[in-house]
Amino acid sequence: MAREKRQKEFKKILISGNEAIAEGALAAGCDFYAGYPITPQNELIGYMAKYMPKAGGVFIQAESELAAINMVYGASAAGARAMTSSSSPGISLKQEGISYIAGAELPSVIVNIMRGGPGLGNIAPAQSDYFQATRGGGHGDYHTIVLAPGSVQEAYDLAQRSFDLADKYRIPVIILGDGILGQMMEPVELSAKKIKPANLKPWALTGCKGRKPNIIKSFALAEGALEKLNLKLQQKYNIIKNKETRFKGLFLDDAKIVLVAYGTMARIAKSSLTRMRLAGERIGMIRPISLWPFPKQAFCPRNKKIKYLVIEMSYGQMLEDVQLAVNGKAQVEFLGRSGGGIPSEDQIINKVRKIL
Amino acid sequence: MERIFCRPESLYDVPTHYCPGCGHGIAHRLVAEIIDQLGIRERTIGIAPVGCAVVAYNYWKFDCSEAAHGRALAVATAIKRVRPQNIVFTYQGDGDLAAIGTNETIHAANRGENLTAIFINNAVYGMTGGQMAPTTLLGQKTSTTLEGRDRKKHGYPLKISEMLALLAGVHYIERVSLHNPQEVLKAKAAIRQAFENQINNAGFSLVEILSPCPTYWGLNPKESLDWIRDHMQKEFPLGRIK
Numbered sequence: 001m002a003r004e005k006r007q008k009e010f011k012k013i014l015i016s017g018n019e020a021i022a023e024g025a026l027a028a029g030c031d032f033y034a035g036y037p038i039t040p041q042n043e044l045i046g047y048m049a050k051y052m053p054k055a056g057g058v059f060i061q062a063e064s065e066l067a068a069i070n071m072v073y074g075a076s077a078a079g080a081r082a083m084t085s086s087s088s089p090g091i092s093l094k095q096e097g098i099s100y101i102a103g104a105e106l107p108s109v110i111v112n113i114m115r116g117g118p119g120l121g122n123i124a125p126a127q128s129d130y131f132q133a134t135r136g137g138g139h140g141d142y143h144t145i146v147l148a149p150g151s152v153q154e155a156y157d158l159a160q161r162s163f164d165l166a167d168k169y170r171i172p173v174i175i176l177g178d179g180i181l182g183q184m185m186e187p188v189e190l191s192a193k194k195i196k197p198a199n200l201k202p203w204a205l206t207g208c209k210g211r212k213p214n215i216i217k218s219f220a221l222a223e224g225a226l227e228k229l230n231l232k233l234q235q236k237y238n239i240i241k242n243k244e245t246r247f248k249g250l251f252l253d254d255a256k257i258v259l260v261a262y263g264t265m266a267r268i269a270k271s272s273l274t275r276m277r278l279a280g281e282r283i284g285m286i287r288p289i290s291l292w293p294f295p296k297q298a299f300c301p302r303n304k305k306i307k308y309l310v311i312e313m314s315y316g317q318m319l320e321d322v323q324l325a326v327n328g329k330a331q332v333e334f335l336g337r338s339g340g341g342i343p344s345e346d347q348i349i350n351k352v353r354k355i356l
Numbered sequence: 357m358e359r360i361f362c363r364p365e366s367l368y369d370v371p372t373h374y375c376p377g378c379g380h381g382i383a384h385r386l387v388a389e390i391i392d393q394l395g396i397r398e399r400t401i402g403i404a405p406v407g408c409a410v411v412a413y414n415y416w417k418f419d420c421s422e423a424a425h426g427r428a429l430a431v432a433t434a435i436k437r438v439r440p441q442n443i444v445f446t447y448q449g450d451g452d453l454a455a456i457g458t459n460e461t462i463h464a465a466n467r468g469e470n471l472t473a474i475f476i477n478n479a480v481y482g483m484t485g486g487q488m489a490p491t492t493l494l495g496q497k498t499s500t501t502l503e504g505r506d507r508k509k510h511g512y513p514l515k516i517s518e519m520l521a522l523l524a525g526v527h528y529i530e531r532v533s534l535h536n537p538q539e540v541l542k543a544k545a546a547i548r549q550a551f552e553n554q555i556n557n558a559g560f561s562l563v564e565i566l567s568p569c570p571t572y573w574g575l576n577p578k579e580s581l582d583w584i585r586d587h588m589q590k591e592f593p594l595g596r597i598k
Contacts (some may be wrong), residue, residue: 032438058437062430063463070427070460074434077421078401078442082434100424205419205435207442209398215413217404217422 012189017155017181018043018085020188021111022051024159025083027192030109031057032075032082034068036090039123040179041113044085065090069097069110076106077216079204081163085111087179088129089120091137098172099138103218103229107166109159110144111175113182116339124340125179127265130317133176134292141230143237145173145244146291148262152186158289160191165244167201169236176291178313180264237293246289247298251277255284257352260322261311262288265343269311272348283352291318299325307355311343312336331355364388366397366417373411377577379534379567380408383476384415386540387447390548391418394555400443401435403428407449408482426457429464432471443554445472450491451481454516458490461516465560468525472550473562475517478569479588486572490514493591498572513591517564521598527559529597533566535584539594566592 015023022044025033033052035045045061052059058075062068068084075082086094091112101108114129116122133146145165149155155177162173205214220226250273252258261269266287276283286298286308299308299322308330310319319334326332335343335351363369366388374380391397397418404412406425413420423431428446436444446453453461453475464471480498481487487500491513495504505513521529528550532543543565550561566588568580575583 032434034434058434060433060437063459066427067430067460067463070424070430071434073423073427074403074421074431075438077431078435078438080434080438096424097427100422104422205401205421205442206439207399207401208417208419213413213417214419215421217413219410219422221411 012187014185014187015152016043016183016185017149017152017177018113018183019047020152020156021085021159021175021177022047023188023190024156025109025163026051026055027190028081028160028163030081030083030163031055032072032080033057033084034060034062034071034075035084036062036065036068036086038087038090040115040125040182041085041087041111043182044111044113065093066097069094069101072108072110073097073101073104073106076101076108077104077205079201079206081107081167083109083111085113087113087115088117088126091129091132095138098144099136099140099142100218101172102136102142102144102233103140104216105170106172106216107170108172109162109166109175110172111177114176114178122340123179125264125313125342126338126340127178127263127313128317128338129176130291130312130314133174134294134321142233143292145169145171145240146176147173148176148289148291149181150263150266150287150289152181152184153188155181156188169240171236171240176263178264241293244290245293245295245297247295248287248289249284249298251282251284252286254282256282256305257284257307257309257356259283259285259309259311259348260288260318261285262291262318265311265313268343268345269348272345272352275345276349276352288318294321294325296325304330307331307333309333309335309352309355311348313342314338364392366391368415368417370414374408375571377568377570377580378408379478379565379569380476382534382540383474383565383567384412386544386547387474388416390544390551393548394551396443396551396555399441400445401439403432403444403446405446405448405452407452409447409449409476410483412447426452426455427460428452428457429469429471429473430460433464433467433469436469436471440470443551445474445551447474448476449482450475450477450479450489454490454514458516462520462523465520465562466523466525468527468559470554470557470559471561472554474547474550475562475564476567477564477592478567480569480572482569482572490516491592493587497574515592517562517597520562525560526562526598528553528561529564531564531566531592531594531597533584533589533594534568535566535581564592
């Protein structure tokens with residue numbers, strides 16, 4: 001069924017996480033997409049190939065991840081709402097471009113549907129690109145906003161929100177999902193927002209008629225110029241740290257042990273939590289939604305007896321942010337598997353009972 | 357009295373950072389003159405490379421973007437697709453267009469993107485200190501081929517213009533030189549053609565310009581022009597390639 005017709009006739013549709021991100025992007029007025037095939041995000045590029053031209057935008061299957069991210073750079077420089085998507089090895093290739101985009105302060109959205117690494121790894125879901133996503137990833141002193149959806153609905157919502165954040169702060173925004181989130185199907189309530197006109201970008205390259213020429217660049221060779229640019233970026237990052245943290249808390253008022261997990265891992269952790277709460281155990285949960293900026297304010301242990309259990313599909317990457325947030329004021333434990341391994345409900349419950 | 361020669365409107369009146377005898381200044385000016393003549397300054401978007409011409413936007417008075425090393429034609433592709441009403445061109449050196457950016461170059465050309473590429477071939481990496489370029493001549497001494505380029509160790513000068521001419525998506529390719537005034541006029545005519553092609557939606561156009569680099573050729577400016585005439589154009593014959 002045609003996308004437009006479906007949007008009119010149904011408020012809720014059943015789609016995969018990959019398709020939901022594409023759908024959310026189109027609803028946000030994304031008018032440029034360039035990508036390169038890689039599993040497990042192929043539904044996204046396929047969806048864009050099908051629907052972007054119908055929406056009046058530009059779709060390009062690039063010759064490489066390098067070309068794709070540099071096309072996003074160009075499209076964004078020309079004022080478009082631009083996006084690319086990939087999975088872990090492809091995101092590594094894009095890092096050069098992401099660094100340039102951050103330096104040139106271009107809004108853009110980059111989707112990473114994570115798979116196992118290092119190297120070619122495998123195509124199983126993973127969360128082992130957390131460091132790369134939250135620490136900049138490429139060269140230079142920069143950050144990207146990183147959002148981690150925990151459901152297909154949230155993938156759709158955050159995809160829309162990403163474009164607003166990218167434009168507002170002139171910053172690359174990374175949507176960090178994993179192979180399960182990308183592939184699984186759930187009902188999604190569509191909510192196309194009113195799109196702000198794109199001509200609110202006076203810095204964009206449109207031709208210099210009636211104004212001074214615009215230049216898009218990250219190069220600052222003159223003495224002191226790059227330090228000045230970096231300080232400007234840091235000021236922007238500080239505003240983002242204050243305003244754009246997001247998380248979901250559960251039972252934080254009475255919890256003795258707080259599970260900390262994001263994305264798909266948080267779904268499994270929540271199932272464990274439900275079972276333990278039904279058994280009368282005082283378990284809570286924090287699900288960071290913004291991974292950068294990290295929601296430090298969620299970690300304010302009321303007593304020193306509270307314990308945190310960080311659970312990841314990696315060998316402990318978000319763990320370091322939790323340790324920094326807790327700052328030695330409470331015990332932080334860890335449970336993680338990687339390379340396709342996923343901590344199960346039972347493994348989580350067993351771990352909780354060991355540390356209770 | 358009628359004034360018949362002046363600084364192009366598309367060129368800022370600022371001191372140059374290029375070395376004495378460098379060809380970039382001439383090539384920048386030719387591009388600026390053609391943009392003025394075609395009356396497209398206010399809708400032109402230029403893409404500067406990484407290399408000696410990295411700050412070309414300090415000289416050209418129209419919208420410009422930087423691109424990462426080698427990625428100019430990927431950046432240009434997206435800008436042109438998003439804003440087909442604008443005139444978009446790249447200005448790239450031999451290392452940028454024919455080494456690190458070979459993939460982007462070939463695929464933008466093969467897609468037949470309606471773009472103009474100005475390709476400066478000076479057979480050497482200038483900005484980084486005169487290392488071997490893909491277009492360095494056999495026997496040419498550089499800071500990374502101290503005994504001269506040896507085909508057994510370094511391969512042959514890459515003729516990317518001839519390679520691109522094989523691609524169905526490519527509309528126009530011409531190789532020109534800056535080694536004397538007659539050749540400069542031919543270069544200007546080729547640049548004009550490459551921009552007119554884009555205005556007429558004809559597809560991908562590239563002008564390769566053999567350009568002197570006295571500093572890293574170890575020659576004075578006059579000797580550099582003669583070196584293009586006597587050596588470089590034998591390896592890279594001038595004229596219309598496609």
